[in-house]
Amino acid sequence: MRNLKQVLTQLETYSVPQYKNIIKLNQNESPYDVPEFLKKEIQAELELADWNRYADLRPKALIHAISEYTDHPPEGIIPGNGSNEMIQTLMNAFCYSSDSILVVSPGFSVYPRLAKVMGLEIIEVPLLEDFSFDVPAIIEKSAGVQLLFLAVPNAPTGTILTVDQIRQIAEKIDGVLIVDEAYYEFYGETAQSLIREYDNLVVIRTFSKAFSLAGLRLGYMLAPPDAAIHLDKAKLPFSVGVFQQIGGEVLMRNFHYIQKIASEIIEERERLLGEMRALSGINFVPSKTNFVLFEIKHMTASEVYQAFFEHGVLIRVFKGGRLDSYVRVTVGSPEENNVFLEKLKQIAGK
Numbered sequence: 244m245r246n247l248k249q250v251l252t253q254l255e256t257y258s259v260p261q262y263k264n265i266i267k268l269n270q271n272e273s274p275y276d277v278p279e280f281l282k283k284e285i286q287a288e289l290e291l292a293d294w295n296r297y298a299d300l301r302p303k304a305l306i307h308a309i310s311e312y313t314d315h316p317p318e319g320i321i322p323g324n325g326s327n328e329m330i331q332t333l334m335n336a337f338c339y340s341s342d343s344i345l346v347v348s349p350g351f352s353v354y355p356r357l358a359k360v361m362g363l364e365i366i367e368v369p370l371l372e373d374f375s376f377d378v379p380a381i382i383e384k385s386a387g388v389q390l391l392f393l394a395v396p397n398a399p400t401g402t403i404l405t406v407d408q409i410r411q412i413a414e415k416i417d418g419v420l421i422v423d424e425a426y427y428e429f430y431g432e433t434a435q436s437l438i439r440e441y442d443n444l445v446v447i448r449t450f451s452k453a454f455s456l457a458g459l460r461l462g463y464m465l466a467p468p469d470a471a472i473h474l475d476k477a478k479l480p481f482s483v484g485v486f487q488q489i490g491g492e493v494l495m496r497n498f499h500y501i502q503k504i505a506s507e508i509i510e511e512r513e514r515l516l517g518e519m520r521a522l523s524g525i526n527f528v529p530s531k532t533n534f535v536l537f538e539i540k541h542m543t544a545s546e547v548y549q550a551f552f553e554h555g556v557l558i559r560v561f562k563g564g565r566l567d568s569y570v571r572v573t574v575g576s577p578e579e580n581n582v583f584l585e586k587l588k589q590i591a592g593k
């Protein structure tokens with residue numbers, strides 16, 4: 244079609260393989276659906292809502308629940324259609340075309356993807372050999388950069404920055420630092436307190452991982468209140484519908500339940516890491532998330548993917564670069580992890 248941006252003809256379609264009747268460990272979702280008692284509560288509130296009306300632009304109950312959970316002032320909270328929308332909103336808010344953003348590599352693919360569509364320049368800073376962050380290189384390469392996106396913990400590696408390292412970066416850069424805490428509940432450390440100290444830092448989070456709501460599309464931003472009022476103008480109005488507002492609020496109100504599930508997933512992650520440590524044929528990256536990146540010696544990533552697929556387990560492969568030989572597995576339920584481990588021991592035990 245005429246006038247279509249050329250970059251769209253070059254960009255690959257975003258796709259993740261989906262199969263039925265398989266142990267699905269490829270998208271870092273929660274293995275546990277929202278429990279029946281909470282689904283009933285959501286359904287009851289949904290029944291009472293006016294579906295013919297636009298949803299609240301500033302959903303009070305949801306924002307209040309997020310504020311209680313995060314201890315961040317309600318005026319500094321912006322809910323969005325997944326944290327992906329928050330990423331797009333921040334690029335809209337801070338970048339003119341041909342401005343640059345900084346990301347690490349390997350990192351979350353949505354940052355460069357959205358940046359390309361917006362015509363932004365992308366500065367990629369490689370992670371170190373062990374997939375940890377290269378803080379001095381991030382600071383050095385940030386000269387003239389408008390926005391830095393750092394997922395902490397990082398996806399798909401699961402590696403972290405400490406709050407002190409994040410502080411060091413925020414202090415030294417000219418641009419704005421976005422700390423993507425999609426996996427916060429599995430890590431437990433947050434850069435949130437730095438929002439009060441620095442005027443160039445925003446935190447984004449999601450309901451798609453620990454909160455079991457990937458299917459609803461809900462995320463949020465924690466920003467300084469005086470900036471949030473303007474950042475909100477760069478976001479699509481009404482992108483958070485009635486279902487997301489109610490679902491998110493009910494789950495947030497029950498965050499003690501979510502924290503219990505998150506600790507069970509952390510325990511399972513530690514079990515997986517412990518089992519992996521005992522195998523000789525594998526290299527893995529110690530993770531603070533609900534997934535683990537690993538490679539099996541003498542096998543390609545697609546051979547590993549295929550071996551698990553034939554065993555009824557779906558994991559994630561990546562294209563190109565340093566992840567050529569790596570695959571990623573999401574931490575599932577204990578039963579799912581047992582099936583995964585059974586195959587892993589067969590192929591990496593030697």
Ligand SMILES: Cc1ncc(COP(=O)(O)O)c(C=O)c1O
Nearest residue numbers: 325326327394398425449451462
């Ligand atoms: C680091 C990171 N940020 C953001 C997201 C997207 O989350 P959401 O479902 O809220 O758009 C993901 C999803 O995998 C992620 O890994």
